[in-house]
Amino acid sequence: MSNQKILIIGGGIGGFATATALKQQGFDVTLIERHNDMHSSIYGVGIIQPINALRALDAIGCAQPCIDAGFPANAWGAMYDVDGNFLRDIHGTPIESTDLPPMNGVTRPILHQILTDKAIEVGVEVRYNTTFDDLVENDDSVTVHFADGSTEDFDLVVGADGVRSSVRRYVLDAVLSPEYIGQSAYRVNIPLLPEIDRILLQEGPEGMAGFVAIGKDLAYFFYNAEMERNQRPKDNELRSSLLKHLEPFGGLTGRIRDEFIPEDADIVLRPEEAMIAPAPWHKGRIVLMGDSVHAVPPHLGQGAAQAIEDGVVLAETLKKHDDYTAAFEEYTERRYERCKLIVETCVNIGKWERGLLPDFDNVAATAHVLKVMAQPL
Numbered sequence: 001m002s003n004q005k006i007l008i009i010g011g012g013i014g015g016f017a018t019a020t021a022l023k024q025q026g027f028d029v030t031l032i033e034r035h036n037d038m039h040s041s042i043y044g045v046g047i048i049q050p051i052n053a054l055r056a057l058d059a060i061g062c063a064q065p066c067i068d069a070g071f072p073a074n075a076w077g078a079m080y081d082v083d084g085n086f087l088r089d090i091h092g093t094p095i096e097s098t099d100l101p102p103m104n105g106v107t108r109p110i111l112h113q114i115l116t117d118k119a120i121e122v123g124v125e126v127r128y129n130t131t132f133d134d135l136v137e138n139d140d141s142v143t144v145h146f147a148d149g150s151t152e153d154f155d156l157v158v159g160a161d162g163v164r165s166s167v168r169r170y171v172l173d174a175v176l177s178p179e180y181i182g183q184s185a186y187r188v189n190i191p192l193l194p195e196i197d198r199i200l201l202q203e204g205p206e207g208m209a210g211f212v213a214i215g216k217d218l219a220y221f222f223y224n225a226e227m228e229r230n231q232r233p234k235d236n237e238l239r240s241s242l243l244k245h246l247e248p249f250g251g252l253t254g255r256i257r258d259e260f261i262p263e264d265a266d267i268v269l270r271p272e273e274a275m276i277a278p279a280p281w282h283k284g285r286i287v288l289m290g291d292s293v294h295a296v297p298p299h300l301g302q303g304a305a306q307a308i309e310d311g312v313v314l315a316e317t318l319k320k321h322d323d324y325t326a327a328f329e330e331y332t333e334r335r336y337e338r339c340k341l342i343v344e345t346c347v348n349i350g351k352w353e354r355g356l357l358p359d360f361d362n363v364a365a366t367a368h369v370l371k372v373m374a375q376p377l
């Protein structure tokens with residue numbers, strides 16, 4: 001199939017990656033984003049791009065710009081104890097026939113800029129400040145009722161509208177909401193220190209601290225804090241609450257605590273949520289992807305990676321099949337178990353960090369996921 005007119009709802013990492021992948025396969029692609037511009041929907045600091053994310057980005061011509069703008073690491077990671085003593089290496093799995101690094105770190109704004117530039121370069125029509133009120137499926141199209149009162153027909157619609165998706169209700173019978181996993185992530189930018197040459201994790205008594213290089217001079221520090229959802233500190237208490245969580249730490253985290261924790265306004269605190277929507281991820285001419293069907297906690301740096309992979313596989317299957325239902329079926333089939341493994345492993349790592357799964361081997365679980373992710377898409 002090609003030459004179909006496809007609407008993508010949502011201009012996040014997944015939406016833009018999918019738009020480019022579909023356009024490169026010959027489809028006529030329009031993307032709508034409810035925010036005003038490419039940067040207004042971005043939260044957060046930096047992003048981990050594991051090798052499988054880079055492989056998917058490479059398929060749409062975006063891996064090298066990320067590597068050029070980011071920090072390609074020579075190894076996946078290492079684990080330290082609360083005092084800063086080395087415990088174990090965490091090994092990645094190389095992907096044969098590529099020379100991509102085990103992981104790259106990049107800032108979210110740069111990643112978004114790269115994805116947006118590529119989508120525009122290949123000819124995707126991007127409409128900001130645009131959303132929809134309703135989707136009405138006909139025999140041979142979907143009529144999209146936009147919020148400004150206009151309507152337009154598309155052959156297919158892709159819901160890439162994130163974890164609180166409004167497109168989801170047109171596809172899934174059950175009403176799904178993501179589950180808060182009892183942890184929230186503090187993240188701050190810090191200068192790149194020489195020892196941050198891979199993902200460094202430091203186990204605390206109640207949560208995991210970590211470091212990721214995201215540029216030539218820039219890194220970010222994160223702390224996964226155990227927290228009731230309604231216990232979120234006020235915006236003017238972020239710094240003091242983070243410092244309190246970090247009190248037990250020596251080693252690199254102790255140094256960051258003492259020298260580099262910025263003011264409240266520069267600290268990002270986000271709840272961690274998990275969800276895996278039951279298959280199939282499509283109904284009629286509408287299909288879902290990214291966080292709208294798999295909300296991935298951050299423990300393995302795989303949420304955006306999975307959204308990008310979704311886009312590449314969706315474009316490949318739509319190109320391959322003459323019938324969109326067959327394409328959507330193959331897409332769900334290839335994506336579901338992979339995403340489920342990641343969501344479930346992240347939930348278990350979160351429980352282990354909180355002391356709820358003492359016998360869980362988080363290093364082995366991480367290595368297993370990285371091995372599975374290195375397999376063909």
Ligand SMILES: Cc1cc2nc3c(=O)[nH]c(=O)nc-3n(C[C@H](O)[C@H](O)[C@H](O)COP(=O)(O)OP(=O)(O)OC[C@H]3O[C@@H](n4cnc5c(N)ncnc54)[C@H](O)[C@@H]3O)c2cc1C
Nearest residue numbers: 010012013014034041048161162290291298301303304305
């Ligand atoms: C603390 C934290 C750290 C993370 N770290 C990493 C990491 O290091 N590596 C990694 O791979 N992943 C990470 N993730 C996960 C990653 O951020 C997400 O999985 C990824 O951004 C999902 O992309 P998406 O495009 O599916 O959804 P989103 O990024 O949520 O994008 C959805 C877009 O749709 C738009 N939208 C929503 N509704 C509408 C509508 N009705 N009309 C028009 N537009 C709409 C939104 O404005 C938004 O721009 C992390 C997540 C968290 C919470």
